[in-house]
Amino acid sequence: MTGRTRRPRTAVITIAAGREAHLQRQREALSADEVDLHVVVGMTGFPRLRPVPSAPEVTPISVTAGPRGLPLAAARNAGARAAIQRGAELLVFLDVDCIPGPRSLARYTTAALDVPPATLLCGPVAYLPPPTHQGYPPPGELAGLAQPHPARPAPETGRILLDDKRFNLFWSLSFATSRDDWDLFGGFCEQFAGYGAEDTDFALRAAAHGARLAWIGGAVAYHQHHPPSRHEERHVRELVINARLFHRRHGFWPMEDWLTDLDRAEVVRFDRAHDVLRLLPEFGAKLQAHRLR
Template sequence: MRLAVLTVASAARRAHLERQREVLAAVAPDTARVEVFLDDEVAPGIRDPEARTLHVPPGPHGLRVGAGRNAAAAAAIADGAELLVFLDVDCLPGPDLFARYADAARMHPAALLAGPVTYLASVQRPAVADLPFVTRPHRARPALPPGETRTADPGEYDLFWSLSFAVTPATWQRLGGFHDGYEGYGAEDTDLAWTARTAGVPLVWTGGADAYHQWHPVSSPPWQHLDDILRNGAEFHRRWGVWPMGGWLDAFAAAGAIERRGAAWVRVPNA
């Protein structure tokens, strides 16, 4: 099975990208790679001659992550990929990630495949051989033994995270890719999951397809992304009739930054 790993990146994540490249060279040296840069311009010296490089510039409201992933998928399919493996720039593949996704794709070719994710602490920069020893899958999602798969219940589609997943080209085309109405942070992965559920595409938890999220500073709720969350949340509500990211919206509201007005969430003036 011909695999392609697809990564969207920006200059702000350059150190993460370089580390991801190092690990990919160790665990999957022959796997085709597509890297899509989302900044206004591709930073000098950031291109990797071993990867296919694309450029999807930002929209008026921020980085176009979904559009970048769509462009990467189109390029990989045109190059003959039989399995698309999406891996965010701040994630490292485990030694068995590609083999487990490929095995799962053979068993579930019409599914959206999602492996477990370990969030590394700031002090952790493990060698490739040590990754299995730091595996601690995030407890919010199912983590199956290596080699096992399980089809998600309908209520579990909200647990789909686009930082690591795999799909065959036929299923990708059935999904239609990411909705390109989202810019900046948030909602595009939940939208894809809801599209899959509506289309009858199974979400399959894939044991042993471990990815490792490299540490970087975050805030909870993510105040730096408040405007993105309101804008993208409104787009999600327009498409699906509900607001995503409810926990964050509740936290922003509790802090007095936003308020509910009818069906909408809006900023509180002068907050």
């Protein structure tokens, strides 16, 4: 979008399966002055929401979950199609458990005017502690509760850091891209279903089309606390299937820290040197014991 002067018509795309309280907090932090559309993709029915006058109107769509797990990749693609059909020029993907910080969406849209074509815009993600019985404070006060994740770049507010190397650091929790670049990159691979690896696959395929990353200072998303999904039995099954698919497509293993952790807990057998990944017998009981420690 380099060379443009007006703010692009912007859509936030959120995929959801339950977590109505998370989504409600997200909507309360969205400003209709910064976002034109909010496309919410229900994967297990559409969530019930209370009106938020200051937020953009919700455009609801739904996709059907299959036996392999929640269709995260297909839901993001469906959300993007719906947003583009409604005239969106900038697509901002924000997971249901993320609260945008003040002016975070404005920083995405401003940065989109300055970055070169074929760019994935990535804002910092900060993980919140569990909420008190009163919930979380307003978005403007969340910075005091959580710092951006130390493993990913977090430039100063207003600074854009271009990067054509660290695609393994891309997270689908919070990112943006132009409509034209989305078409160029081809969206998420819908062979992935359920939990894990679909976002790294997307980033690597974007890189193969000449993409770069742009780390956007100040476009922070605050991740609301919940138990780690990868410790659920059904998600471990999905993670193994998706990791094997990723390995066939790219020749190396994704999520190595997680797979190593599960190997140590005797939930899976993960041998990087011999390209082995499989579930172990009675892995559910082992997973439960590991989770309780």
